[in-house]
Amino acid sequence: xxxxxxxxxxxxxxxxxxxxxxxxxxxxxxxxxxxxxxxxxxxxxxxxxxxxxxxxxxxxxxxxxxxxxxxxxxxxxxxxxxxxxxxxxxxxxxxxxxxxxxxxxxxxxxxxxxxxxxxxxxxxxxxxxxxxxxxxxxxxxxxxxxxxxxxxxxxxxxxxxxxxxxxxxxxxxxxxxxxxxxxxxxxxxxxxxxxxxxxxxxxxxxxxxxxxxxxxxxxxxxxxxxxxxxxxxxxxxxxxxxxxxxxxxxxxxxxxxxxxxxxxxxxxxxxxxxxxxxxxxxxxxxxxxxxxxxxxxxxxxxxxxxxxxxxxxxxxxxxxxxxxxxxxxxxxxxxxxxxxxxxxxxxxxxxxxxxxxxxxxxxxxxxxxxxxxxxxxxxxxxxxxxxxxxxxxxxxxxxxxx
Amino acid sequence: xxxxxxxxxxxxxxxxxxxxxxxxxxxxxxxxxxxxxxxxxxxxxxxxxxxxxxxxxxxxxxxxxxxxxxxxxxxxxxxxxxxxxxxxxxxxxxxxxxxxxxxxxxxxxxxxxxxxxxxxxxxxxxxxxxxxxxxxxxxxxxxxxxxxxxxxxxxxxxxxxxxxxxxxxxxxxxxxxxxxxxxxxxxxxxxxxxxxxxxxxxxxxxxxxxxxxxxxxxxxxxxxxxxxxxxxxxxxxxxxxxxxxxxxxxxxxxxxxxxxxxxxxxxxxxxxxxxxxxxxxxxxxxxxxxxxxxxxxxxxxxxxxxxxxxxxxxxxxxxxxxxxxxxxxxxxxxxxxxxxxxxxxxxxxxxxxxxxxxxxxxxxxxxxxxxxxxxxxxxxxxxx
Numbered sequence: 001x002x003x004x005x006x007x008x009x010x011x012x013x014x015x016x017x018x019x020x021x022x023x024x025x026x027x028x029x030x031x032x033x034x035x036x037x038x039x040x041x042x043x044x045x046x047x048x049x050x051x052x053x054x055x056x057x058x059x060x061x062x063x064x065x066x067x068x069x070x071x072x073x074x075x076x077x078x079x080x081x082x083x084x085x086x087x088x089x090x091x092x093x094x095x096x097x098x099x100x101x102x103x104x105x106x107x108x109x110x111x112x113x114x115x116x117x118x119x120x121x122x123x124x125x126x127x128x129x130x131x132x133x134x135x136x137x138x139x140x141x142x143x144x145x146x147x148x149x150x151x152x153x154x155x156x157x158x159x160x161x162x163x164x165x166x167x168x169x170x171x172x173x174x175x176x177x178x179x180x181x182x183x184x185x186x187x188x189x190x191x192x193x194x195x196x197x198x199x200x201x202x203x204x205x206x207x208x209x210x211x212x213x214x215x216x217x218x219x220x221x222x223x224x225x226x227x228x229x230x231x232x233x234x235x236x237x238x239x240x241x242x243x244x245x246x247x248x249x250x251x252x253x254x255x256x257x258x259x260x261x262x263x264x265x266x267x268x269x270x271x272x273x274x275x276x277x278x279x280x281x282x283x284x285x286x287x288x289x290x291x292x293x294x295x296x297x298x299x300x301x302x303x304x305x306x307x308x309x310x311x312x313x314x315x316x317x318x319x320x321x322x323x324x325x326x327x328x329x330x331x332x333x334x335x336x337x338x339x340x341x342x343x344x345x346x347x348x349x350x351x352x353x354x355x356x357x358x359x360x361x362x363x364x365x366x367x368x369x370x371x372x373x374x375x376x377x378x379x380x381x382x383x384x385x386x387x388x389x390x391x392x393x394x395x396x397x398x399x400x401x402x
Numbered sequence: 403x404x405x406x407x408x409x410x411x412x413x414x415x416x417x418x419x420x421x422x423x424x425x426x427x428x429x430x431x432x433x434x435x436x437x438x439x440x441x442x443x444x445x446x447x448x449x450x451x452x453x454x455x456x457x458x459x460x461x462x463x464x465x466x467x468x469x470x471x472x473x474x475x476x477x478x479x480x481x482x483x484x485x486x487x488x489x490x491x492x493x494x495x496x497x498x499x500x501x502x503x504x505x506x507x508x509x510x511x512x513x514x515x516x517x518x519x520x521x522x523x524x525x526x527x528x529x530x531x532x533x534x535x536x537x538x539x540x541x542x543x544x545x546x547x548x549x550x551x552x553x554x555x556x557x558x559x560x561x562x563x564x565x566x567x568x569x570x571x572x573x574x575x576x577x578x579x580x581x582x583x584x585x586x587x588x589x590x591x592x593x594x595x596x597x598x599x600x601x602x603x604x605x606x607x608x609x610x611x612x613x614x615x616x617x618x619x620x621x622x623x624x625x626x627x628x629x630x631x632x633x634x635x636x637x638x639x640x641x642x643x644x645x646x647x648x649x650x651x652x653x654x655x656x657x658x659x660x661x662x663x664x665x666x667x668x669x670x671x672x673x674x675x676x677x678x679x680x681x682x683x684x685x686x687x688x689x690x691x692x693x694x695x696x697x698x699x700x701x702x703x704x705x706x707x708x709x710x711x712x713x714x715x716x717x718x719x720x721x722x723x724x725x726x727x728x729x730x731x732x733x734x735x736x737x738x739x740x741x742x743x744x745x746x747x748x749x750x751x752x753x754x755x756x757x758x759x760x761x762x763x764x765x766x767x768x769x770x771x772x773x774x775x776x777x778x779x780x781x782x783x784x785x786x
Contacts, residue, residue, distance in 0.1 A: 014515035021514055028516045224424035228431055238767035239760045240725035242732075243739050247756035250746060254442045254753050335532035342534060342732045350535055354542075369543040376531045376539065383530035 062191015084151025124381030191347035203272035211280025236278035245343035287318035327390035484741030503670025528668035541657035573649035584627035654735035677712035717774030
């Protein structure tokens with residue numbers, strides 16, 4: 001068959017299967033072309049993007065002082081390096097397990113793979129660089145990419161048995177960067193998308209031990225522990241996050257002595273942590289249920305204590321199975337951090353964007369459409385990239401296929 | 403050796419240790435709660451704030467827009483009004499989100515390339531943006547900025563009129579309760595007829611044709627019943643600056659409903675798609691081999707199995723929609739969160755008011771979960 005016939009066949013099979021199908025295709029197609037035209041015209045012609053260009057740093061980092069910017073840069077570089085290190089190490093370990101020798105690197109093909117895998121992220125970063133008025137962000141992005149590449153190369157050459165030291169190094173580096181940032185700029189001065197990411201990442205890390213404890217408690221043989229765990233989980237899953245945030249904002253001063261009332265960002269972190277722990281518990285419970293009971297029986301037969309059985313046999317398998325679900329939880333927490341702006345007045349991305357439309361220069365021009373679309377686009381880039389990566393991970397781990 | 407002598411001393415007896423451990427955890431939890439309660443009591447007393455629920459009987463001293471609620475009515479009634487507003491948006495949202503979500507989910511598996519692509523773009527976009535952003539976009543960006551003045555309303559003949567005061571659609575007149583009863587009777591009769599046809603089919607092998615019998619029954623009973631109880635239809639009539647008839651949704655209600663439906667539908671669509679794809683291929687092939695028609699294959703083989711997979715996660719989405727209705731607070735739609743927050747702003751004590759709010763949401767969650775569980779139990783495979 002030649003090319004034309006292939007195209008005709010495809011059209012017949014996918015657009016014009018029957019009379020009704022053809023009518024639907026034509027009508028929907030016309031509407032889609034019109035919508036696409038309006039969208040393109042809005043993005044490139046009618047959209048007034050000046051407000052974004054002027055406020056770009058406000059939307060990304062809030063009122064982060066220029067003099068302290070190096071802390072953010074250092075954090076990004078460190079995160080990029082550690083990320084690359086872990087990815088490189090894991091990739092190499094898999095290759096060795098599967099007995100594959102790395103072939104010659106073909107840059108063109110490698111680039112093509114990266115683009116098809118990370119196109120939402122590349123789109124978002126590219127757009128941000130287009131909107132920025134200085135060369136610095138471009139240099140920063142190049143530096144971070146460099147850090148990732150270097151990390152990956154080093155990670156591939158690490159000795160095979162360095163899993164534990166690598167994990168310790170990664171965790172210590174990340175804790176170090178948190179201290180580096182918080183020591184320089186108090187949490188009250190944070191804002192923009194950096195605050196959203198920080199709130200989400202910090203809270204999901206803090207909630208993890210609590211969530212695992214609750215999940216284990218829910219399956220405990222002790223009725224009191226079970227009851228308390230179920231009570232906690234259902235209480236926090238039954239209440240809306242925004243009501244909890246409002247409640248914490250207004251009433252936390254009643255629950256703790258006046259001398260230690262925490263600042264607003266800390267309140268937000270506390271609520272996000274307690275709230276997400278309940279969901280994390282359900283995610284981990286799913287993982288625990290996926291571990292075959294033969295594993296526990298075998299551990300008992302080997303004479304392992306209940307604690308060893310849990311921590312050396314059950315949890316490692318359970319947690320491995322729920323990594324994609326945890327990423328999903330992180331995505332929804334990342335989106336929910338916008339609520340901290342509405343309920344507590346934190347200057348996170350969405351709130352900062354609304355505030356920008358109230359500036360004297362931009363007031364009363366209906367610019368909320370442009371700012372909100374920009375904000376939604378940034379969230380979409382983050383969430384969509386993460387969800388694609390987690391789907392990839394899910395396929396790799398073969399969850400549900402074993 | 404006697405049995406008693408074989409038991410280890412109590413400090414090494416697993417059963418005793420288990421109970422000691424449980425009591426210790428319980429004591430710690432009780433102690434934490436005790437400290438918190440005591441803190442609330444001390445801090446409230448220091449600021450001269452009452453801690454009980456007597457504030458419910460105080461006058462609310464605020465008004466609820468779009469409602470004839472008066473300032474002199476007690477806080478209790480304001481909160482009831484808030485719950486009703488929440489239910490209004492949640493019930494409409496559940497129905498519309500289910501319809502849109504199922505349509506989109508089926509659309510994602512369509513043989514038509516355009517339908518498949520457009521529904522996919524919709525789902526992948528909406529699922530990955532925060533609901534609050536969507537809500538602000540619809541409320542400030544669409545309703546407040548773009549909706550026209552009354553005299554320039556957007557009009558779709560007598561079906562839909564949209565302007566800054568809200569969105570007006572046709573609605574029923576007369577007693578709503580009577581209409582709902584008629585509707586319930588009509589649905590019940592149609593269901594009974596369908597069941598009878600199925601029994602006939604089982605007994606005699608004659609085709610059931612449940613729809614052919616039940617739908618006319620539903621239509622006839624519904625129409626005559628509605629006519630009998632005096633239900634009419636009112637349509638919006640725009641005449642210059644005045645708008646008569648129909649039912650007007652407040653701008654806040656409209657924006658919240660729109661955002662909730664569009665957002666929740668994208669999640670339901672993914673669930674429906676996953677559930678349909680999860681039905682084993684062999685089932686469809688077996689149905690084709692038995693020469694079942696497309697419709698019968700869908701109705702009797704694919705959908706029952708897909709539904710069984712989809713119901714629990716869709717129930718979760720219903721819970722999410724109910725909880726997400728609290729975002730109405732951000733655009734000052736007086737659902738229960740906004741109402742409670744306003745009473746707290748009007749000097750109701752904060753701690754009991756918010757505990758009451760959380761309690762209300764817990765009760766609503768329990769009701770929805772119970773409903774979903776009933777459906778789920780009916781759909782489960784009866785195992786031996």
